[in-house]
Amino acid sequence: MLREEPLAPDLLAIAREVLLNDLLPALPAETAFAARMVANAMAIAAREATQDDWEPAMLARMAALAGDPRAFAAAIREGRFDPGTPGHKEAAALLDELTRARCAVSAPKALGKG
Amino acid sequence: MDEARRARLTGWLRAASGDPALAIEGMTLLSGGAIQQNWTLDVSGGRSWVLRTDNAATLAVSHGRAEEFALLRAAFAAGVTVPEPLFLCEDAAVTGAPFFVMRRVTGTAAAHRVVRSETLGGGREACVRALGRELARIHAITPPRADLAFLGTPPADPCRTFVAEQRAALDRQRIPRPVLEWGLRHLERTAPPPVPAVLVHNDFRTGNIMLDERGVTAVLDWEFSVWSDPHADLGWLCAKCWRFGNDAQEAGGIGPRAALYAGYGAVDDARVRWWELAAHVRWASIAVDQAERHISGVERNLELALTGHLVPGLEWEILRMVEARDAA
Numbered sequence: 001m002l003r004e005e006p007l008a009p010d011l012l013a014i015a016r017e018v019l020l021n022d023l024l025p026a027l028p029a030e031t032a033f034a035a036r037m038v039a040n041a042m043a044i045a046a047r048e049a050t051q052d053d054w055e056p057a058m059l060a061r062m063a064a065l066a067g068d069p070r071a072f073a074a075a076i077r078e079g080r081f082d083p084g085t086p087g088h089k090e091a092a093a094l095l096d097e098l099t100r101a102r103c104a105v106s107a108p109k110a111l112g113k114g
Numbered sequence: 115m116d117e118a119r120r121a122r123l124t125g126w127l128r129a130a131s132g133d134p135a136l137a138i139e140g141m142t143l144l145s146g147g148a149i150q151q152n153w154t155l156d157v158s159g160g161r162s163w164v165l166r167t168d169n170a171a172t173l174a175v176s177h178g179r180a181e182e183f184a185l186l187r188a189a190f191a192a193g194v195t196v197p198e199p200l201f202l203c204e205d206a207a208v209t210g211a212p213f214f215v216m217r218r219v220t221g222t223a224a225a226h227r228v229v230r231s232e233t234l235g236g237g238r239e240a241c242v243r244a245l246g247r248e249l250a251r252i253h254a255i256t257p258p259r260a261d262l263a264f265l266g267t268p269p270a271d272p273c274r275t276f277v278a279e280q281r282a283a284l285d286r287q288r289i290p291r292p293v294l295e296w297g298l299r300h301l302e303r304t305a306p307p308p309v310p311a312v313l314v315h316n317d318f319r320t321g322n323i324m325l326d327e328r329g330v331t332a333v334l335d336w337e338f339s340v341w342s343d344p345h346a347d348l349g350w351l352c353a354k355c356w357r358f359g360n361d362a363q364e365a366g367g368i369g370p371r372a373a374l375y376a377g378y379g380a381v382d383d384a385r386v387r388w389w390e391l392a393a394h395v396r397w398a399s400i401a402v403d404q405a406e407r408h409i410s411g412v413e414r415n416l417e418l419a420l421t422g423h424l425v426p427g428l429e430w431e432i433l434r435m436v437e438a439r440d441a442a
Contacts, residue, residue, distance in 0.1 A: 037416050044423055073290035076299055077281065083440050092437070095293055099429045107427030 012046035047105045054101045061094050115141060115153070119209050123165075126208050127157070127215070130201040141165075150337075154218060163200065167213035179212040180204050181264050185336040186216065188262060188313070194251045195330050221331035225321035229360040229367035235325040242369030244330045245323065245351065246377025252333075253344040255313035268311035268341035276342070276392055277302045283399050288406065293429035297395045300436045306385050311341040318347045319356040320366040345382060348374070349389025355397055355428055391435045398428040 006014070016039050024035050062068070065087055066075040072091075075081060081091035103110050115123070120138060128136045140156035144164065155163040168179065179202065186199040197216040204212045228234055235241025257268040269275035277298050284291055284298075316338040324332040350356065351374070357367035365374035375381040405422025407413045 034416070037420055040420055041416060044420075069292060070290040073284075073292045073295045076292055076295040079299060079303075081296075082299065082303065092433075095296055095433055099293055099426060099433055102426035103430050106423035106425070107430070110427035110430045 008049040009046045012042045012049070016042040016046070044105060047108070051101070051105055054098075058094065058098045058101070061090075065091055065094065115209065122208050126203055126205075127201070130203070130215075133159075155215065162218035163215050164197065164218045165209075165213050165215050167209060168211045179214050182337050183214040184261050184264070185313075185339050186214075188255055188259065189252060189333070189336065192251050192255050194248055194333055196334075196336075197332050219324055219332040221324035221326040223321060223324040223332075223334060225358045225367075228320055228323075228325060229358045229363070233327055235368065236327070236329045238363060238369035239373045241325065241329070242363075242365040242371075242374040243377035245318075245365065245368070246374045246379075248330060248333055249315075249318060249344070249347050249351075250378050252315055252318075252347070253312040257311065257313075257341055262313070265313075265339065265341050271305075271308040272311050272341075272343035272346070273301070273305040273308070273388065273392075276346070276396075277305065280392075280395055280399060283403075287399075287402055289402075291398075291402070291429075293432055294395050294398055297391060297432040297436060300439065301388065301392055301395070304388060304439065306382075306388055309343050309345075309385075312344050314340050314342040314344060314346045316340050316342070316346065317350070319351050319353075320358055320368060321356075323366075343385070343389070345385040346389045346392070348378065348381060348386045350393045352386060353390045353393035353397070354431060355394055387439075391432065391439070394428050394432045394435065398425050398432070401425050401428065 019035060019039050019042070024032060024039075027035055059068075062072050066072040066080070076091070079085075081087050100111060120141065124136065124138050127138070128134050135158065137158040138155060139158060140154070142154050144152040144154050151167050153165040153167070155161075155165050157163055166179065166182070183199055183202040186196055189196045190198055197219045200215045200217060202212075202214040203209075206212055222228065222234065232238065235244065255262075257265075259265075280294075280298055284294060315333065315336060317335050318333065322333070322335040323330060324334060351366045352364050352371055354361060357363065360367035363369050364371035375383070401421045401424045404418045405425070408415050408418040408422070
């Protein structure tokens with residue numbers, strides 16, 4: 001409310017449009033790859049800027065299962081969440097959900113195929 | 115490369131080749147890989163060579179130029195289609211970093227072009243059949259080999275060694291990776307019995323294989339080679355993360371898996387599938403390392419930064435593969 005609009009996601013979106021529609025066609029071929037990378041980085045940043053803060057809820061669920069991310073990773077390695085263990089389903093569901101949230105920013109196409 | 119370096123290089127090449135009149139007629143930067151630089155060398159007498167040298171920052175897991183040169187020589191002698199290795203210079207004073215020179219091979223390796231082409235490599239089926247034959251030749255190189263002593267002692271159990279090494283790599287990382295642990299734990303639970311280790315290229319994939327319209331012209335990028343399970347190479351090539359969007363062609367996005375297997379000879383498909391999951395874990399771990407080079411400031415670079423954002427997609431694939439394998 002107090003911040004001046006347009007905010008980061010909109011600025012990134014419009015800047016990306018200029019890059020892809022106006023600048024890219026005018027760039028020499030050897031810099032096209034770099035321009036596409038810039039466009040990709042802007043798209044990722046824009047998605048991140050619009051995402052809800054999902055981390056606290058995920059960390060709380062992780063804490064209930066095993067502790068902090070390091071303890072959770074160690075518990076997985078030790079086999080504490082292998083198929084057939086009491087926590088298996090819950091651990092698998094948590095990994096699915098946090099990876100889904102990560103993909104929503106970094107790799108939304110992966111979810112489309114999944 | 116500046117004039118002084120070029121002059122030193124000319125002098126060095128004259129001595130190495132035994133041609134006192136040798137002159138460099140042209141030199142251009144071919145490709146900036148994340149790790150290496152390749153320069154074309156046009157040399158008097160119509161000789162077309164490539165000079166391969168290190169970039170500023172190098173991954174600790176990759177072999178240096180001297181080791182890569184030895185691998186190239188071993189592969190060339192075994193009949194693998196590689197550029198003929200010519201000269202090795204370990205003296206960094208010549209050009210600023212160790213380098214080697216090999217004969218230049220023509221063709222294209224660009225992954226996105228390769229997976230879209232119906233004709234490169236002699237057509238999809240012929241191409242992957244040929245890739246199977248190349249892998250069989252590589253895997254005919256077996257330990258012990260004095261010239262490849264830098265590869266260390268061959269592992270008694272390549273699959274379990276892989277899991278242990280990947281875990282050690284995760285332990286060196288800044289941030290824990292529960293999904294990669296999930297994948298590794300599954301791999302540990304389902305590891306197939308040991309097989310004798312052979313030479314594994316360890317980066318045999320679309321993008322590292324040069325093709326023309328007739329067939330394979332070169333197997334490139336030997337810097338990650340290890341003694342391991344031969345199925346590791348088949349799994350790396352077939353892994354979905356290396357099909358460059360052309361998922362229907364299971365052998366590297368290029369051609370059918372069955373043709374690759376037929377070209378190779380005897381293949382244990384279940385073992386290949388184990389290594390396909392392993393491939394996703396390993397690539398995710400490499401991607402984390404590459405992004406860390408940017409994040410830490412060792413090498414500020416947009417491509418490295420974006421590589422980090424490949425990790426979640428790889429993790430998603432790992433979760434789906436583990437789920438499917440556990441349900442089977």
